[in-house]
Amino acid sequence: MKTILLTFRKLRKNKAATSLGLAGLVVGLVCVIYIFFWVTDETSYDRFHENIDRIFVVHAYLEGDKQEVPFGGCPPAVAPSLVNEYPEVESVCRYMPGQYFEHLVAFGTQKNMLKTSYADPSLFDIFTIPFVYGSKGTPGDPNQIVLTQTTASRYFGDENPVGKIVRFNNNIDMTVAGVIKDLPHNTFLKFDAVVPLEIMKKTWEQENILDTWYNNSFATFGLLKSPDSFDKIAAGITKRIQKEMPESTNFLRAYRFEDGHLYEEKNIRNVKIFSLIGLLVLLAATLNFINLTTARSTKQAKETGLRKSIGATRANIIRLIYSDVAIVCFMAFTAALLLAFIGLPFFNNLIGKQILFTSLFSPIPFSIFIGIYLLTVLLAGSYPAFFLSSFSVSETLKSSFHSVKNKGFMRNALIVTIFAVSIALLTSTLIISKQTMFLQNMDMGFNKEQLMYITLDGQLREKAKTLKDEIKRSPEVLSASITQFLPVNIGSNGEGWNWEGKDPNFKLLVSNYETDEDFLATVEAKLLEGNFFSSDRQGIVINKAFADAIGWSSFEGKTLNAYGQDRQVVGVIENIQYNSLAETCRPMAISNIGNWATRYLIVRTNTDHYEQTIHTMKQICERIEPNFPFKYGFVDDEFAKLVETESNLKRLVGIFSAFAMVVLCLGLLGVIMFLTEQKTKEIGVRKCLGERVSSIILTLLKPFVFSGLIASVFAVPATWFLMNRWLQNYTNRIDLNVWIFALSIVFAILIAVVTVSWQSWRAATRNPVESLRYE
Amino acid sequence: MIILKNIFKYYDNKFQRTFVLKDVNLTIKEGEFVSIMGPSGAGKSTLLNIIGMLDEPNEGEYFFLEQPAHQLNEKKKTEFHRNYVGFIFQAFHLIDEMTVAENIETPLIYKGVKSRDRQAMVADMLDRFNMVAKKDLFPAQLSGGQQQLVGIARAIVGKPKLLLADEPTGNLHSDQGKEIMKLLQKLNEEGITIIQVTHNEEFANYGKRIIRIADGLISSDTKL
Numbered sequence A: 001m002k003t004i005l006l007t008f009r010k011l012r013k014n015k016a017a018t019s020l021g022l023a024g025l026v027v028g029l030v031c032v033i034y035i036f037f038w039v040t041d042e043t044s045y046d047r048f049h050e051n052i053d054r055i056f057v058v059h060a061y062l063e064g065d066k067q068e069v070p071f072g073g074c075p076p077a078v079a080p081s082l083v084n085e086y087p088e089v090e091s092v093c094r095y096m097p098g099q100y101f102e103h104l105v106a107f108g109t110q111k112n113m114l115k116t117s118y119a120d121p122s123l124f125d126i127f128t129i130p131f132v133y134g135s136k137g138t139p140g141d142p143n144q145i146v147l148t149q150t151t152a153s154r155y156f157g158d159e160n161p162v163g164k165i166v167r168f169n170n171n172i173d174m175t176v177a178g179v180i181k182d183l184p185h186n187t188f189l190k191f192d193a194v195v196p197l198e199i200m201k202k203t204w205e206q207e208n209i210l211d212t213w214y215n216n217s218f219a220t221f222g223l224l225k226s227p228d229s230f231d232k233i234a235a236g237i238t239k240r241i242q243k244e245m246p247e248s249t250n251f252l253r254a255y256r257f258e259d260g261h262l263y264e265e266k267n268i269r270n271v272k273i274f275s276l277i278g279l280l281v282l283l284a285a286t287l288n289f290i291n292l293t294t295a296r297s298t299k300q301a302k303e304t305g306l307r308k309s310i311g312a313t314r315a316n317i318i319r320l321i322y323s324d325v326a327i328v329c330f331m332a333f334t335a336a337l338l339l340a341f342i343g344l345p346f347f348n349n350l351i352g353k354q355i356l357f358t359s360l361f362s363p364i365p366f367s368i369f370i371g372i373y374l375l376t377v378l379l380a381g382s383y384p385a386f387f388l389s390s391f392s393v394s395e396t397l398k399s400s401f402h403s404v405k406n407k408g409f410m411r412n413a414l415i416v417t418i419f420a421v422s423i424a425l426l427t428s429t430l431i432i433s434k435q436t437m438f439l440q441n442m443d444m445g446f447n448k449e450q451l452m453y454i455t456l457d458g459q460l461r462e463k464a465k466t467l468k469d470e471i472k473r474s475p476e477v478l479s480a481s482i483t484q485f486l487p488v489n490i491g492s493n494g495e496g497w498n499w500e501g502k503d504p505n506f507k508l509l510v511s512n513y514e515t516d517e518d519f520l521a522t523v524e525a526k527l528l529e530g531n532f533f534s535s536d537r538q539g540i541v542i543n544k545a546f547a548d549a550i551g552w553s554s555f556e557g558k559t560l561n562a563y564g565q566d567r568q569v570v571g572v573i574e575n576i577q578y579n580s581l582a583e584t585c586r587p588m589a590i591s592n593i594g595n596w597a598t599r600y601l602i603v604r605t606n607t608d609h610y611e612q613t614i615h616t617m618k619q620i621c622e623r624i625e626p627n628f629p630f631k632y633g634f635v636d637d638e639f640a641k642l643v644e645t646e647s648n649l650k651r652l653v654g655i656f657s658a659f660a661m662v663v664l665c666l667g668l669l670g671v672i673m674f675l676t677e678q679k680t681k682e683i684g685v686r687k688c689l690g691e692r693v694s695s696i697i698l699t700l701l702k703p704f705v706f707s708g709l710i711a712s713v714f715a716v717p718a719t720w721f722l723m724n725r726w727l728q729n730y731t732n733r734i735d736l737n738v739w740i741f742a743l744s745i746v747f748a749i750l751i752a753v754v755t756v757s758w759q760s761w762r763a764a765t766r767n768p769v770e771s772l773r774y775e
Numbered sequence B: 001m002i003i004l005k006n007i008f009k010y011y012d013n014k015f016q017r018t019f020v021l022k023d024v025n026l027t028i029k030e031g032e033f034v035s036i037m038g039p040s041g042a043g044k045s046t047l048l049n050i051i052g053m054l055d056e057p058n059e060g061e062y063f064f065l066e067q068p069a070h071q072l073n074e075k076k077k078t079e080f081h082r083n084y085v086g087f088i089f090q091a092f093h094l095i096d097e098m099t100v101a102e103n104i105e106t107p108l109i110y111k112g113v114k115s116r117d118r119q120a121m122v123a124d125m126l127d128r129f130n131m132v133a134k135k136d137l138f139p140a141q142l143s144g145g146q147q148q149l150v151g152i153a154r155a156i157v158g159k160p161k162l163l164l165a166d167e168p169t170g171n172l173h174s175d176q177g178k179e180i181m182k183l184l185q186k187l188n189e190e191g192i193t194i195i196q197v198t199h200n201e202e203f204a205n206y207g208k209r210i211i212r213i214a215d216g217l218i219s220s221d222t223k224l
Helices: A002-013 A015-043 A078-085 A149-156 A197-203 A227-236 A240-244 A257-264 A268-294 A297-309 A314-351 A357-361 A363-388 A409-440 A464-472 A519-523 A544-550 A610-624 A635-642 A644-678 A680-688 A693-727 A738-764 A768-773 B044-051 B074-083 B100-111 B115-128 B144-156 B174-189
Strands: A055-062 A089-096 A102-107 A110-119 A131-134 A144-148 A165-168 A172-180 A193-196 A219-224 A250-256 A451-455 A477-483 A510-515 A527-530 A540-543 A559-562 A565-573 A588-592 A600-605 A632-634 B002-012 B017-028 B033-037 B059-064 B085-088 B162-166 B193-197 B209-214 B217-223
Touching: A002 A015, A002 A314, A015 A257, A015 A268, A015 A314, A015 A357, A015 A363, A015 A644, A055 A078, A055 A227, A055 A257, A078 A089, A078 A219, A078 A240, A089 A197, A102 A149, A102 A193, A110 A149, A110 A197, A144 A149, A149 A172, A172 A197, A193 A197, A219 A227, A227 A250, A240 A250, A250 A257, A257 A268, A268 A314, A268 A363, A268 A409, A268 A644, A297 A314, A297 A363, A297 B074, A314 A357, A314 A363, A314 A644, A357 A363, A409 A644, A409 A693, A409 A738, A451 A610, A451 A635, A464 A477, A464 A600, A464 A610, A477 A510, A477 A519, A519 A600, A527 A544, A540 A544, A540 A559, A544 A565, A544 A588, A565 A588, A600 A610, A610 A632, A632 A635, A635 A644, A644 A680, A644 A693, A644 A738, A680 A693, A680 A738, A693 A738, B002 B044, B017 B044, B017 B217, B033 B044, B033 B174, B044 B162, B044 B193, B074 B100, B085 B144, B100 B115, B100 B144, B115 B144, B144 B174, B162 B174, B174 B193
Parallel strands: A110 A193, A144 A172, A510 A588, A540 A565, B033 B193, B033 B209, B085 B162, B162 B193
Antiparallel strands: A055 A219, A055 A250, A089 A110, A089 A219, A102 A110, A102 A165, A131 A172, A144 A193, A165 A172, A451 A600, A451 A632, A477 A600, A527 A565, A540 A588, A559 A565, B002 B017, B002 B059, B209 B217
């Protein structure tokens, strides 16, 4: 108690130093807490499943021409074969994620498009999905649906809906089998409803859809009886597809589910980078704090000497200083937690997550957090504790005592460290922003502005041509095209293309895209050779990447063989960027759309004022298909979603570098205040001797500029290395150039110069008589 | 009580050795009141610090209560500070963030005195120095003389056998100084051995014995 009281009295006495040191520490800690939140969130992704160590994932991959091309899933026949052939496997589940499928679910007048996942019922056994009402349903009955709590309440309020009949997709009656608790946001299980996989036979109108050894659309999970048998499965399944289809070029691979988010999707890289940033910011804030506490070390050392003379041991002193620091750090942590709590909604909003403040208080994160606290106390307390207790008592008690030792190393280390952290973060922000902007503004090979789409459901699919004709009649619509996929997500590809003179060992993965004859005009893509197909000109169009891979000088009129069928090439188009912005364009073949493939209507408009257009389109759609809600979107929004990861990363690093800059400024301010105070006399003497204010300021500035330059020697190569590695993930990427680095170094030093100049100007313009009076 | 034999204290520079104390021999008995005098830099404070075990001689032997003090380890020295000696400083060296009562109490905490006993002992001291009304004030709120009173109270609250005062009146004006010297005299009469360093002839005469030091050597030793 007494120590706490004493600490408070001390803090009150040294207002400037205390508030600067504390503010720096608090700002740094808020930053660390946010990084901590983010890292906790990433590392707890899908960790709530009780069977986590026994779940594995199977997916297919192609060896491709140069590198392995992985698919998210594997053929549907793989899963049943796993249970049959491996006694170690307890159960399996095939899963079609709900993000991609929206289905109309109606109950009475309530009609909503729900993100619907297709899954084997074993989904609920393998993963930990608690039920509020009902269960996963009776096995073998495909006409059942499981809803999330939020979804269920939209239809049934607080009632128990088990047994109620809802209308699915406007053509199937389904019984509500169960209602599950809403799942946390950090799981791959994202859906409003789950229906049995069996129902796909009906909705896809394909009886054998679940029995094929091709079609890698099925995410496949297995539950092992014991975690140890994973290696056996992983080793055994590689060539399982070839047993059924010897000609297949798809191989199978298994990985542990717990590695999925962090390692398979490579999120661990960002976790590592941000943990490192967190530690560096913590280090900078702590150094800042140490520096400002030791600034009053002359007084502290005297007190220490005195305490020794009245019988304190060195251990007493060290304990006293540690508890002092522990109390101050506790205050700083509390303040930082409070600020973090207040700012969390903004943070979540900015990075598109739903992190809960309470996630901090589960056992593992909380103990790590306590660990960070202890680390801070250790870092911040050790230097003063051992430094201050090391003086000889008789020295410190002399009235002329000054703790001169403190001058050099610590302060320089502090300044260089926070400079380095700031410069590194600043550069990273610039590079990530530049890369993101590069991706966003990249030449797509088509015009994604003013391009809308309508999702086709029910009658709209059947009468797509009518819809297209009616919509084209409105004055804002220039052109429209019926397609199978939006260019952001072309989900059909294969290696089944052959041509004359092809090396039999050469494997080429080609995307197959179906659309109609107005596609070229609608997306405004460029034709390189020949023509686009039309009603009187049947054939296929290939993109430049495909043409380059084949290598002929001209294509028009030539024939390619697709999966055993001869197709005539009518033209070659310039590459249009699809599916990913990060990679260079892959080969693509475009063919005329069949009725079963109609999924979207892409609409080219000539206006930025969409209200009228949307209204007209809605009316037309609802006249043709009154049962489904009108659903539309913008193509450039869909592309923006592709760079969401990069945009989030940019914002995150941006936030963190802003924090680091604040810590830097506070640290510099503290140091220069202390320095000018120490140099009051020197400044006075210099002025008496006729030195000009500007020259005095320059003398004070010089060491800071120098520290900034030294810091860049450390920061630049490290950032270069890390950022270069990050950029390697993108085939379409910017070049790292010197200017980015120079810019951030100049900016960081400039900030330092402004901060320092302001304080030194105050010191230098003081009346010399006043400053010389102190003795 | 105190026996110093052939005490040397020096600092080594690159090319020469600077002596602070040269072959000092001194015996002080229990109950004495010694004033050490001499010009600045003569080695008075160093001698006092060696006696107080805040500093160590480079050569020579020091016996305190028949024990070889020059062989004591860190732990024993702390024991010595806790139980046998009290310090008074020219600059008072009170802890600014502590009240008068807390300042006086601090040595008792290190000595391991129980809280209730501490309160009683501090109250005794406050009572004795007529400072009861000031017990919750901070040092900055007191005059120099009052601060030194607190310093003395803190030095003697642990009932030391030896009181070491390094220019206790150096920062005070003469009236306050006289008060302090009278107080020291009274404490000496009550049985505490006192060694003080002073520049002031008048104040030196409050003691019973004056030792003069010049250039690290004892130049005279007079009993009054």
